[in-house]
Amino acid sequence: MVFPNAFLRLFYWIVVLCSTVTFAQQNQALPTSNATAPTSVFFSRPELTPPILNVTISDSNSSGHAPGYVFIAPYQALQSGPYIYDKQGNLIWDGWGASGPSNAHNFHVCNWQGQPHLCFSSENQLLGYGRGQAVILDSNYKTIQSVQIGAGQTQADMHEFQLTDNGTALMTAYDLLPWDLSAQGITSGIGYITSGVFQEINVTSGEVLFSWSSIDHVPISSSYVKPNSTDTSGNGLSVATPYDYFHINAIDKSTTTGNYLVSSRHTSTLYYISSSDGSIIWRLTSSSLSNFTLTNFNFSFQHDGRLISENSTHITLSIFDNASDGYNQTSSYSSGKFIAIDLLAGTATLTSSVSFPDSIVEGGLLVGSQGNTQLLSNSNIFNGWGPYAWATEHDSSGTHVVWAANFAQGVTMNYRAFSFDGWNSTPADSPAMWAYAKTADGSYPLYVYVSWNGATEVASWSFYGSMVAPNKAGYPNTVGDTAQVVLLGSVDKTGFETMFESPEMYPYVLAQAVDGKGTALRNSTWIQAFVPSEALTGACGNTSCNAAMQ
Structure with missing residues (x-):
């Protein structure tokens, strides 16, 4: 809205201090201001100060951006939480407080019991991972279900919460384990690691239907990240700073075979996991450990591995190729990649790729953490850019940017951003x-x-x-x-x-x-x-x- 006087605007946009937690560091006081994280102010809801979604590119023609709303969950913001906007930048729903005192991550539309709902992870963040639970909201924005990790594991992590077509949930966890890290040079005593865990869970009963732990299948020597080498690696010396050798960050389940696709940032590998015994059926990586020859691309430190299509001879998948962990890099920019795997020929081929708009940042963005790539129903490609609080949409060719917006700069981040059509709500609350x-x-x-x-x-x-x-x-x-x-x-x-x-x-x-x-x-x-x-x-x-x- 247009503010009737500058004084009111200034009052609400005075510099504030957000004491919050980053993916990398705990208990760090992080300043935000109207210059770095501009917010809106409303007379009818003065307690809300949502981020302003600044739309810089918008093509709404028939071949332009997809219809629907934008779903983000900025954190380290003035009011961290889940938010919905239209693609003109208008706020639809301010969910500040919906995740309680914790941060919300991976905020998206999910299908539960045949109806659209909202799903996200509500997390207390630690050193590159989280402890918390997953939450399902109905169309009145009321919590109707929470989901926890089971089988004696620790609390759920924020990296993945996804409902399957069968009404089950896929969730990640970081399991803290005492470990012999003498091979990593730690000989003064017992060390500690986190093992990347994922589970498939019956949402209503909490029964664990499948559980997998990286340390049972992937040796520590597979990691490209050594102890105390990055902001999320951990030094392995204590329970507060365990060595995160694997860093699980995405799970997807095949609707064809029932097997699972697992993304590990710190081994720069995608694993295709058997749903019958948890064994690794194949690996996709840029190293010699890959079961497929990468014919025209490489990738590293990726996020958001997704199965797009699959049959007995071919698999198509997507990743957000970070190409960097903030300390090492394999490219000058990050990108969303679509990959075709020929199971018979043993090859993996890049079919398309999208990067951050050169018209906004020349040369694109190199994103050291987070980020996602979403294939929309009209074949457009929607990307979230993690620590850079941007979301973009390309047309189906991947060459034309049809929509772009940002909502902060500096310390405010957003794990994943999504575009969904068909979200409708007449809230139970009153205007x-x-x-x-x-x-x-x-x-x-x-x-x-x-x-x-x-x-x-x-x-x-x-x-x-x-x-x-x-x-x-x-x-x-x-x-x-x-x-x-x-x-x-x-x-x-x-x-x-x-x-x-x-x-x-x-x-x-x-x-x-x-x-x-x-x-x-x-x-x-x-x-x-x-x-x-x-x-x-x-x-x-x-x-x-x-x-x-x-």
């Missing part, structure tokens, strides 16, 4: 509203500000006024015994918060949400318009008052 008039005598207009957090079906707002305090919420024909409810007017919805100007002053107002067919959806409660006292009037304008300055 929120704030009304203002400079004086009570009607010599100035009445301004009403209304929003409905998470609502997707609102096309317009109707506003009603009353001269007498109502005795109940809702929209009756009359209020009390004598006061007649007056329709003040209607306006189209504009962004998250809509402003309405009434030339007539009514001390009590109500807003009604209306859909595109003219059907009333939900009413706000009746509120009393704010009118400043005589002492405050000098600090107020026609549409609002200045914020008090310290």
Whole structure:
């Protein structure tokens, strides 16, 4: 929305300190400001300060960006949490607080019991991994299910939470183990490692249907990351700093064979795991350990391995090729890659690749952690850029950028970003509203500000006024015994918060949400318009008052 005065904007955008936790480091005080992490402010919901989604490229033609919303979960932000935006940059849902005091990661639309839901991991972050649980929200943004790792393992990690077509969940965990690390030069005593674990879990019962641990199948010598060599490697000397030799970061399940695709950042390898006994059927890596010859590409430190298609002779998959862990690199830029594996010929061929728009950053971005590549239903390619708080969309050819947006710079990060069409919500909560008039005598207009957090079906707002305090919420024909409810007017919805100007002053107002067919959806409660006292009037304008300055 457009702010009526600069002082109010400045008040909410004063520099703040976010004490939070990074993927790499705990308990570090991280400064954010309006310069590095600009936020929105709303009269109707003043407690919310969501990141501004700054859309820099938008092509909405038939061959342009896909329809739908953008799903992100920035952390190390002023208000870390899950958020939904439209592709014009308008906030749809502010989920700050939905993950409790923890960070939210991997926020996406998931299918649960035949209906679209929202899924994410709610995590306390440690040294490159997390401890927490997975959460499923319904279309009212209410938590209906939480999912935990089982079989005596530690809490769930943030890297993966995905629901399968069979209603099970795929989840990761980092299992802390005492270990002999003398081969890694640690001989002063017993060391500690984390083993990359994934499980398939019955969501409702919590039964563990399949469990796999990297240390049972992948030796520590396979790692390209040595103890105490990166910000997430750990030194292996204590339970607080275990050596993360594997760093599991993605799981996918084949709908054809039932086998699993596992991505390991620190071995720079994709593993295809048997669902019957957990054995490694094949490896895809740029080293000599690969079961396939990479004909025209390489990759390293990848994230987000996904199975696209599969039959008895060929597999197509995608990865986000980081090409760097922040300390070592195999390319000057990161990219989303699509790879065709010929199981008979033993070859892997790059079929397409997308990188960060050169028009924004010449030469692309080299992303040392996080990131994802999503193939959309119209064959467009959507990418999240991890520690660089950007999301981009390319057309199906991978050559034309049809959408790009950022929401912070500096310390704010976002593990994965997604685009989904078909998310619809009429929340159980009521619309929120704030009304203002400079004086009570009607010599100035009445301004009403209304929003409905998470609502997707609102096309317009109707506003009603009353001269007498109502005795109940809702929209009756009359209020009390004598006061007649007056329709003040209607306006189209504009962004998250809509402003309405009434030339007539009514001390009590109500807003009604209306859909595109003219059907009333939900009413706000009746509120009393704010009118400043005589002492405050000098600090107020026609549409609002200045914020008090310290």
